[in-house]
Amino acid sequence: MSFDVPEDLRYLESHEWVRVDDGTARVGITDFAQDELGDVVFVELPDEGEELTAGDEFGVVESIKAVSDVYAPVSGTVTGVNEALFDDPELVNEDPFGEGWMVELELADEDELDALLSPDAYRDQIA
Amino acid sequence: MKYDQARWTDDGDERYEPLLSEKANREVEVEDSPLPDDLTRDSLELPDPAEPELARHYTRLSQMNYGVENGPFPLGSCTMKYNPSFTEDVSRRAEAAVHPDRPDSTVQGTLALCHRLQDYLGRIGGMDAVTLQPPAGAAGEFTGIQIAKAYHQHNDDERSEVVIPDSAHGTNFATAAMAGYDVVELPSGDDGRVDPEALEAAVGEETAALMLTNPNTLGLFERDIERIADVVHDAGGLLYYDGANLNALLGRARPGDMGFDVMHYNVHKTFATPHGGGGPGAGPVGVTDELAQFLPDPHVQSSKGGYEYYTPDHSIGKVHGFYGNWPVLLKTFAYVTRLGDAGLADASAKAVLNANYLAEQIPYEVPFGPFHHEFVASASPQDAADAAKRMLDHGVHPPTTKWPEIVDEALMTEPTEAESKRSLDQLAAAFSAVHDEDDETLASAPERTAAGRIDQVEAARNPRLSWQALDSET
Amino acid sequence: MSERDVSPTGSPYAPHTPAETAAMLDAIGVDDVEALFDVPDAVAFDGDFGIDAHGERETRREAVRLLRRNDDLTEFLGRGHYDHYVPSVVDDLSKRSEFLTSYTQYQPEVAQGFLQALFEYQSMLVELTGLGVANCSMYDAATALGEAATLSQRVRSVSGDRILVPEHLRDGKRAVLENYADGPDLSVESYPMADGQADVDALAETADEDVAMVYAETPSVRGVVAERLADVGDVTDDHDALFCLGSDPVALSLLERPADVGADVVVGDAASLGIGTAYGFGLGMFVTREEYLRQVPGRLVGASDDADGRRAYTLTLQTREQHIRKERATSNICTNQAWVALRTAMHAAWLGPQGLVDLAEECVTRARDLAAELDDVVGLQAPVHDGHHFREFVAHTDQPARAVVEDLAARGYAVHAVDEHLIQVCTTEVTAAEEEAFVEAVAEVAA
Structure with missing residues (x-):
């Protein structure tokens, strides 16, 4: 089975992705991660304004039989939360890199991005 | 073998009908009550079946349910063995229906039976003292870990961790957390058992206890149990036995002889009390002499010509509001007395x-x-x-x-x-x-x-x- | 019979004949079943337990022989464990083996019956309390209270570690709460009672931002119906604390709805319906607000659809529970009191709404009338507390309470000694026919 690993993103070993656009980092979980979890039934996300440090647990994704923490790939202040997931958690399954995004952070330190996995490195990890 | 389970439905109507009867819920007004209006509710809306309807409803529901008497029930870890009918009769004896606020002197029969069961369970597990108070296996775990905590505190030796193999029941992890401990998860060795070297690396001066199921959840006996016990004891920790699989070892090995300090018994597994669709069970806890002073309050002991309750010197207090799941303990007593050693x-x-x-x-x-x-x-x-x-x-x-x-x-x-x-x-x-x-x-x-x-x-x-x-x- | 292995060396509940046992050993490839035990010699047990086997009839006789040592007393006892008449149909139906011998409903397709019964139980509690979510059981009232205290830590937005409980509280309930409070380092403190119910002014004075939960009961352990619960709700609101209310399903059939006085959690013993006197064997009721759904301890049954689009029931939101979330579970509870919940729901349905209201009203009038009759007895004043009572009340005795209790026991009655000169008397429809003789017996011993 092959999983989508978009070229324009950076990844964490724990299966989060981050997309940076003009100082804002959008974060979600990967196609591989959503497939491992199965049908997502519940998503818990932080409040706007919360300060996250890279590596912090910031949310929880639940399926029927599993619970998974979600980690911040980079440090920053939460500026946006995808509230659509509260009513439609299945967006995480259907469109993990698009409408299934979780939070947006105001990036504190761009250099942190260098420590993240490239698409190729992440692809190797899940192969 | 094929099986068709009864399927009672109400196909013609998408609406849910609460009691599968002609009648829906009924709402009654609360008025002219002996209490002032501002202390009473306005109305109450609940099912209102006549007894024949009630009987049919629950009979139909039972037909949509699978129990041990329906067929094989090989649910691993749960021990779905036959539940002897006569133990139900024993548990319902009118003489057993006493109130928990009775003075000891007026419930000597109940205390005598509890004392006998404490003794039986002690012999079966190789433990010196047994409390019957915990109302389930997980409550037994909580009792046992609170006892371990009290023991360390009594020795001015506060510890912060409980070590648990990754193959253990989820209750072990949750129990340790409830008691305020950090959980150290121990990866299983390649043979599915505890790896003593990994254990040595995991225990230390913060180790309050190791919680172990033996045979473990793969059905394997922890052959290195002596060494495991030494490693934990040398670090100053206690060894906790999860009794979920004791039914594998009756008469072949006893937790007390393996070096365990504290254990719980799952009477609904080992001693065939019915599972009741999820409960009630009971989770008596056995301990060594040294730990008996920490047992829950109260505990039964023999006294001049009879039996009495007393509070162990350094009791952890209570884990059930009264004396535990008494009817379940009666069934346990009946089962153990019926089977005996052999x-x-x-x-x-x-x-x-x-x-x-x-x-x-x-x-x-x-x-x-x-x-x-x-x-x-x-x-x-x-x-x-x-x-x-x-x-x-x-x-x-x-x-x-x-x-x-x-x-x-x-x-x-x-x-x-x-x-x-x-x-x-x-x-x-x-x-x-x-x-x-x-x-x-x-x-x-x-x-x-x-x-x-x-x-x-x-x-x-x-x-x-x-x-x-x-x-x-x- | 002859072939079956029913000698004194066997379990009567293992069906194997010797020939079958031999064939099975042969299939496995061992000579002796002992070869299947992988127990090192050093820890092998070669003794015996010294427990004799008995026939079924002898076992019953032995159990009954022991139990007959219990004195045959008419009990006017309550304080959290109550005797209401349980109809035979509840006993018969609940004993059906499909219910009694089934397991937790992890295969819901073959457990629809029990699941629906538990769903009905949950729904009844939702109606009785006005709160949105009932779980399908904790062990008893005391452990449910303990779970409520830990819930307060998970849902309260401001941290606080004080759990306030009434000064008059069953010792056992408080002792259990202390154990649940030990892990999360909560401090259990008493607030004063005024005339058998919460002293709300004193409560308001002691309450502060560190209060995580306030517990109150109606009726109180002394049988007094609380009159200022809404004020307790205001105090907890002021400090962002949880309001946990203790009651039982019979009382809740008549008393104001917990949701209407601001309760956040309702706990108590629901086995006041369905069980009767059983030495404290109970059923922990746990009902709370829908917003705390993800933090509820224990099992929840939910409605869904099956593959054919029909209504079906299943355990749900299991990611809260220990078998999935392990050390981060909302509780360690696994085995619960499901079968007791089944009986409670059956009993409630048997009574119906009018039957429940009538029973609850009888609990008020019977306590009121018995107290009045005892008040006429020389050497006894009842009730000690003003206000309305439910099932039970406290009476003052001129004689030492212990002596009164002992003298009554000698006459075949059990009451509870609260204090040096206080006794507690509880009555329900079960003791109704004995009340008159009881009053006469009290008259003989109280003067």
């Missing part, structure tokens, strides 16, 4: 025989051994949950699925001593039939049960936990 030993022998025989007869691989009363087969490449659903159509209850995770697509199977050879052969035939079926058939199972495959995702995404929640939808 019967208990034979129960374990036949449980182990049955598991080993069944494992020989099924086409699925069993990766670890030698196992005792249960084994964990791998359904791979089939999906274990799907295979289980299909077994329902073959007239048997399936094994526990997808746990422990150490086995891929686990089918955790515990036939118990209550199954005959013929029944085990039928059970094996069900495993074989399912083994040979294609994924599509498995995925669409079950089809002969009261309900088809239930949409778990919908239940969780859109929780509706009462009539009221269903009503507010429409």
Whole structure:
């Protein structure tokens, strides 16, 4: 089975992705991660304004039989939360890199991005 | 063997009908009550069936439910053995129906029976003192870990960690956390057992206890138990025995002799008290002499010409508001008294025989051994949950699925001593039939049960936990 | 019979004949079942327990022989464990083996019956309390209270570690709460009672931002119906604390709805319906607000659909529970009191709404009338507390309470000694026919 690993993103070993656009980092979980979890039934996300440090647990994704923490790939202040997931958690399954995004952070330190996995490195990890 | 479960439905009407009767709920006004109006509710709306309707409703519901008397129930870790009928009668004796606020002197029969059961359980587990108060296995774990905590505090030796193998029941982890401990998870060795060297690395001066199930959830005896006990004791920790699998060892080995300091008994597993659709059970806790001073309050002891309650010197306090699940303890007493030494030993022998025989007869691989009363087969490449659903159509209850995770697509199977050879052969035939079926058939199972495959995702995404929640939808 | 292995060396509940046992051993490839035990010699047990086997009839006789040592007393006892008449139909139906011998409903397709019964139980509690979510059981009232205290830690937005409980509280309930409070380092403190119910002014004075939960009861342990619960709700609101209310399903059939006085959690013993006197064997009721759904301890049954689109029931939101979330679970509870919940729901349905209201009203009038009759007895004043009572009340005795209790026991009655000169008397429809004789007996011993 092959999983989508978009070229324009950076990844964490724990299966989060981050997309940076003009100082804002959008974060979600990967196609591989959503497939491992199965049908997502519940998503818990932080409040706007919360300060996250890279590596912090910031949310929880639940399926029927599993619970998974979600980690911040980079440090920053939460500026946006995808509230659509509260009513439609299945967006995480259907469109993990698009409408299934979780939070947006105001990036504190761009250099942190260098420590993240490239698409190729992440692809190797899940192969 | 095929099986069609009754399926009572109300096809013509999408609306939920609470009691499958002609009558829906009835709302009554609360008025002219002996209390002032501002202290009373306005109305009450509940089902209002006449007794014949009530009887039919619950009889129909029972027909849509599978119990031990319906057929094989090889649910691993749960020990679904036959529950002797007569123990129900014993538990319902009018003489046993006493109030917990009675003075000791007026309930000497109850205390005598409790004292006898404490003694029996002590002998069976090799423990010096036993409390009957914990109302379930997990409550027993909580009691045992609170006792361990009290012991360390008593020695001015506060500790912060409890070590638990990764194959342990989820309750162990939750119990340690409830008692305020950090959990140190111990990875299983390649043979499915505790690796003593990994254990040595994991324990230290913060270790309050190691919680261990033996035989473990793979049915394997922890052969290194002596060394395990030494490692934990040398670090100043206590050894806790999870009694979930004690039914494998009756008369062959005792936790007390293996070096365990504190243990719980699952009477609804080992001693055949019925599971009741999830409970009640009881989880008596046994301890060594040294720990007896920390037992819950109160404890029964013999006194001049009778029995009395007393508070152990450094009691942890209480874990149940009264004296625990008394009717369940009565059933336990009846079962142990009925079987005695020979019967208990034979129960374990036949449980182990049955598991080993069944494992020989099924086409699925069993990766670890030698196992005792249960084994964990791998359904791979089939999906274990799907295979289980299909077994329902073959007239048997399936094994526990997808746990422990150490086995891929686990089918955790515990036939118990209550199954005959013929029944085990039928059970094996069900495993074989399912083994040979294609994924599509498995995925669409079950089809002969009261309900088809239930949409778990919908239940969780859109929780509706009462009539009221269903009503507010429409 | 002859072939079956029913000698004194066997379990009567293992069906194997010797021939079958031999065939099975042969299939496994061992000579002796002992070869299947992988127990090192050093820890093997070669002794015996010294427990004799008995026939079924002898076992019953032995149990009854012991139990007959219990004195045959008419009990006017309550304080959290109550005797209401349980109809035979509840006993018969609940004993059906499909219910009694089934397991937790992890295969819901073959457990629709029990699941629906538990769903009905949950729904009944939702109606009785006005709160949105009931779980399908804790062990008893005390452990449910303990779970409520830990819930307060998970849902309260401001941290606080004080759990306030009434000064008059069953010792056992408080002792259990202390154990649950030990892990999360909560401090259990008393607030004063005024005339058998919460002294709300004193409560308001002691309450502060560190209060995580306030517990109150109606009726109180002394049988007094609380009159200022809404004020307790205001105090907890002021400090962002949880309001946990203790009651039982019979009382809730008549008393104001917990949701209407601001309760956040309702706990108590629901086995006051369905069980009767059983030495404290109970059923922990746990009902709370829908917003705390993800933090609820214990099992929840939800509605869904099956593959054919029919209504079906299943355990749901299991990711809260220990078998999935392990050390981060909302509780360690696994085995619960499901079968007791089944009986409670059956009993409630048997009574119906009018029957429940009538029973609850009888609990008020019977306590009131018995107290009045005892008040006429020389040497006894009842009730000690003003206000309305439910099932039970406290009476003052001129004689030492212990002596009164002992003298009554000698006459065949059990009451509870609260204090040096206080006794507690509880009555329900079960003791109704004995009340008159009881009053006469009290008259003989109280003067």
